[in-house]
Each structure stands twice: as C-alpha cells, then as structure tokens.
Amino acid sequence: MDKPLFELGRVVATPGALDAMDEIDAWEATVHVLLTRHVTGDWGDVDEHDQGVNRQAVQSGQRILSQYTFGERRIWIITEADRSATTILLPEEY
Numbered sequence: 001m002d003k004p005l006f007e008l009g010r011v012v013a014t015p016g017a018l019d020a021m022d023e024i025d026a027w028e029a030t031v032h033v034l035l036t037r038h039v040t041g042d043w044g045d046v047d048e049h050d051q052g053v054n055r056q057a058v059q060s061g062q063r064i065l066s067q068y069t070f071g072e073r074r075i076w077i078i079t080e081a082d083r084s085a086t087t088i089l090l091p092e093e094y
Contacts, residue, residue: 005058013031016089016092017089024073029070041054044066046065057081074091076091
C-alpha cells in the first residue's frame with residue numbers, strides 16, 4: 001500500500017453515500033477501499049486539471065476532492081483544507 005499523503009481528520013459519511021455503497025455491493029466501493037485510494041493519491045475519476053489541483057492541495061493545505069464512479073453512481077470524498085474532516089457523499093448532496 002502507498003503511504004498516506006495527508007491526514008483525513010474525522011471521517012463522516014452521508015446516509016445517501018452509505019446507501020449507494022450498499023447498492024453497489026462491490027469490494028471496490030467499501031468505505032475502507034475508497035478512503036485508502038483517496039488518502040494515497042488515487043483520486044478516481046477527476047480530470048487532469050483537478051488531479052493537479054489535488055497534488056498542489058496536498059502540499060499547500062487546500063481542500064482535496066476525489067470522485068469514484070460505479071455505473072451510474074458517483075461517490076465524492078472531500079477532505080477539508082484544515083484536515084479536520086473528510087466527508088463521503090453523493091455529488092447531489094453537496
């Protein structure tokens with residue numbers, strides 16, 4: 001496993017994200033797998049620009065956003081700039 005790039009802080013998930021992960025029902029959509037991907041720099045389906053923004057954010061202490069897509073379902077993970085919290089949510093819940 002790659003080394004974590006930043007602190008996650010308090011991890012929370014919305015009911016909608018938890019329901020979506022239950023519906024997906026695949027090992028790659030578990031909370032643990034998604035958080036591991038997020039904290040080690042695999043930001044999923046964000047474009048090249050946003051990947052660059054995330055790389056800068058790791059160094060400068062800004063917000064980090066990952067997006068993981070499973071069929072029609074998208075799950076976001078956002079770590080706050082101050083690293084106090086990481087939230088797992090659906091884009092429509094933002």
